[in-house]
Amino acid sequence: MNSPDPTQATPIEEIIRRIIKKISTECQRTGTLVSETLAAFTIKAVVLDPRHGCLLENMRSEPDGDRLVALCVRRLTARDSPAGQLIRMQVFFETSYMPRGDVLADYGRTVESRLTPIVEDIVAATAAGASGPELETTYRRIVAFTVLVHGIGEPSDDAVEREATAALHSVFPPAELGNFLALSADERRVQLGELADIVAGVRLFNRHAGKGGAGIEDVPGLLERAISATRAGIDQELQLCSTMTARYNGVIRRQAEQHQDGEEDGVKDTEEPINDGDAADQSLSPQFVRLCAEMAAHYRQLELYLRQLLADVGRVAAQLIQLRDALERLLRRLHGIIDTSPAVPACVVLPLFVEVADVWRGFQVETVCLSTLSTLHSQLHGFMALYHERELVPEGWLAERLADVEVITDAEQFERNQRAMAEAAATEDKEEASISEDTPKEEEDSSRARVLAVDRLKNLTQLPVQYNRLCPVALVDGGGQLLVGDHRLGLVYYDERYFCCSTPAALAAFAARPEHYTAAVEQRARRHAELIHLLDLEEALTERPRPAPEPVLLAERAVQTELHPEPVAVDPEYSWNEWTMRRRALLLADLRRRRTSGAQTERSHLRRDATSQVYRPAGAQTQTRRDAATKVPQRRSYLHGLRGAPDSQHGTVDLTPAIDEEP
Numbered sequence: 293m294n295s296p297d298p299t300q301a302t303p304i305e306e307i308i309r310r311i312i313k314k315i316s317t318e319c320q321r322t323g324t325l326v327s328e329t330l331a332a333f334t335i336k337a338v339v340l341d342p343r344h345g346c347l348l349e350n351m352r353s354e355p356d357g358d359r360l361v362a363l364c365v366r367r368l369t370a371r372d373s374p375a376g377q378l379i380r381m382q383v384f385f386e387t388s389y390m391p392r393g394d395v396l397a398d399y400g401r402t403v404e405s406r407l408t409p410i411v412e413d414i415v416a417a418t419a420a421g422a423s424g425p426e427l428e429t430t431y432r433r434i435v436a437f438t439v440l441v442h443g444i445g446e447p448s449d450d451a452v453e454r455e456a457t458a459a460l461h462s463v464f465p466p467a468e469l470g471n472f473l474a475l476s477a478d479e480r481r482v483q484l485g486e487l488a489d490i491v492a493g494v495r496l497f498n499r500h501a502g503k504g505g506a507g508i509e510d511v512p513g514l515l516e517r518a519i520s521a522t523r524a525g526i527d528q529e530l531q532l533c534s535t536m537t538a539r540y541n542g543v544i545r546r547q548a549e550q551h552q553d554g555e556e557d558g559v560k561d562t563e564e565p566i567n568d569g570d571a572a573d574q575s576l577s578p579q580f581v582r583l584c585a586e587m588a589a590h591y592r593q594l595e596l597y598l599r600q601l602l603a604d605v606g607r608v609a610a611q612l613i614q615l616r617d618a619l620e621r622l623l624r625r626l627h628g629i630i631d632t633s634p635a636v637p638a639c640v641v642l643p644l645f646v647e648v649a650d651v652w653r654g655f656q657v658e659t660v661c662l663s664t665l666s667t668l669h670s671q672l673h674g675f676m677a678l679y680h681e682r683e684l685v686p687e688g689w690l691a692e693r694l695a696d697v698e699v700i701t702d703a704e705q706f707e708r709n710q711r712a713m714a715e716a717a718a719t720e721d722k723e724e725a726s727i728s729e730d731t732p733k734e735e736e737d738s739s740r741a742r743v744l745a746v747d748r749l750k751n752l753t754q755l756p757v758q759y760n761r762l763c764p765v766a767l768v769d770g771g772g773q774l775l776v777g778d779h780r781l782g783l784v785y786y787d788e789r790y791f792c793c794s795t796p797a798a799l800a801a802f803a804a805r806p807e808h809y810t811a812a813v814e815q816r817a818r819r820h821a822e823l824i825h826l827l828d829l830e831e832a833l834t835e836r837p838r839p840a841p842e843p844v845l846l847a848e849r850a851v852q853t854e855l856h857p858e859p860v861a862v863d864p865e866y867s868w869n870e871w872t873m874r875r876r877a878l879l880l881a882d883l884r885r886r887r888t889s890g891a892q893t894e895r896s897h898l899r900r901d902a903t904s905q906v907y908r909p910a911g912a913q914t915q916t917r918r919d920a921a922t923k924v925p926q927r928r929s930y931l932h933g934l935r936g937a938p939d940s941q942h943g944t945v946d947l948t949p950a951i952d953e954e955p
Contacts, residue, residue: 311361318365326368330383334364337821340833372684374586378593378822381675385597388668399660410437415480419473431466437484438491443656445507452507459494493645496652500623511655512616519609522666526602533595534701540588541773542697547581548771585772592774593826596760597672601665608662619651702776709778712796741786741806746779757790759827765798768812886935925949
């Protein structure tokens with residue numbers, strides 16, 4: 293049986309590719325450039341929207357396909373749409389953000405491609421028939437290679453070239469060039485790498501000693517200042533995102549309070565463009581509230597991305613501290629070896645120079661990582677240009693509608709939760725003191741939602757919280773508010789997933805009806821495509837997500853073990869010393885030459901009358917088990933006739949008392 297070709301596309305995939313091509317063509321006619329990834333995401337969003345009723349299985353007909361294309365083009369070409377701008381930012385970040393390992397691999401490929409021409413020239417050089425100028429050119433190429441590998445200067449700079457040449461002369465004089473050219477290509481590449489590390493280490497050591505360092509920048513200092521500037525910029529934008537999200541959530545909360553008996557989503561969904569005149573005439577029109585909801589989603593998504601970038605910048609800062617300590621330690625060690633001895637073996641200092649070069653390469657790697665993060669940060673900032681160029685929500689309108697609304701930021705809400713938890717704990721202690729310990733507890737139902745206290749969770753950092761830690765109750769009952777959940781209140785474990793809520797009341801409401809809120813959140817995400825990625829619902833809306841790991845709960849337990857569970861097997865007659873055993877053997881052999889000089893009887897042997905008066909110890913109890921047993925007589929025998937004449941009769945006398953006889 294022939295296996296199917298994995299590269300062969302299915303009919304559905306062919307249809308999707310054809311639709312993506314049509315969408316890109318139609319958008320390009322209107323002057324909007326759309327990538328294939330963005331077009332595919334838009335198709336997925338339209339298909340998931342229950343209002344459209346578009347299924348891929350029905351796209352074979354021409355009218356249905358044209359309808360899907362028209363809907364996608366309408367969304368992608370919508371002007372002044374925060375939702376469309378947010379989707380573009382999400383697609384851009386997902387395709388542009390690279391983990392640390394991918395950044396380092398890409399940097400390595402870039403450096404290798406830049407050095408490939410000079411390496412190939414060095415490898416292709418031959419010593420046979422080469423003249424003096426040709427050998428000198430090859431040697432200068434090696435010097436240039438040692439400079440370019442670690443990026444410590446420009447080979448065209450005379451001062452840099454002189455320092456690199458002097459450092460290379462100390463370990464690889466020009467007289468050794470013939471032996472180098474006699475090696476194979478692979479051996480040359482390996483030796484070139486070793487020479488580059490040694491030369492870089494020597495130049496860095498000379499720079500630290502104040503005897504050179506031309507063209508070598510203070511990379512650790514530059515990196516530290518760049519980290520501080522990047523952190524300051526991200527922190528400033530995070531404060532702006534938190535403030536703006538709180539203000540837009542205030543507008544949504546005001547509309548939800550006025551329309552508690554309204555629609556389930558709390559705002560009226562509309563596909564029509566927003567009319568500025570209508571928004572100015574009405575205090576809280578559905579279009580204006582919908583616009584505020586889209587703006588809040590954009591700022592909340594930007595906040596999540598900024599926090600991810602800030603965490604990566606923190607890892608770069610931690611690596612900088614470790615590299616600085618390692619470099620300082622190596623340089624001090626080199627100074628201690630070189631400054632105190634006029635002649636130092638090469639086998640002692642060369643490995644240290646290589647380690648210095650490796651640490652310096654680490655500084656360059658961290659610089660590349662920080663540069664990538666800074667570039668991504670500036671590109672994310674460009675997606676907010678729409679709101680800076682055109683004031684979609686005028687400040688006057690927003691201030692007017694927030695005049696009688698309390699704007700609460702995430703930090704202020706967390707402080708309120710902390711005070712509420714302290715008051716609840718004090719009240720709970722009083723109630724527990726009045727309840728009898730014999731009160732039966734209700735059995736825990738595993739099929740219902742469980743509220744897990746954070747102080748009892750051992751693997752809290754490993755638990756994947758749903759909706760990117762956003763509160764589902766605020767999203768459903770609050771008209772679409774995007775509030776960050778406070779994990780200190782506890783996590784709700786339901787359907788093998790974890791949820792976090794913003795207030796104690798929201799936590800109780802979600803724990804009472806988790807299936808209602810999860811279904812409502814998914815339904816809202818289907819109607820508003822920008823929430824799919826924000827709430828991390830890509831897998832939940834297409835397939836069953838993977839079950840989350842079970843919570844590892846901490847509990848107080850006490851265990852009492854027996855002091856000596858097994859008897860100690862110690863032989864008092866054991867001796868490891870062979871001289872002690874020899875001495876004991878001689879004593880036993882010498883007994884045959886001894887003569888008995890006394891008489892022994894059963895009742896007088898080693899017996900005498902003795903009395904003593906003791907005070908029995910005070911009564912004491914232990915928690916260990918007490919065993920009772922009976923004692924049987926120990927078997928004893930006496931050998932007579934061992935001493936005396938060699939022809940005397942030997943015999944044995946049984947001295948074991950009877951069971952009913954006192955010993």
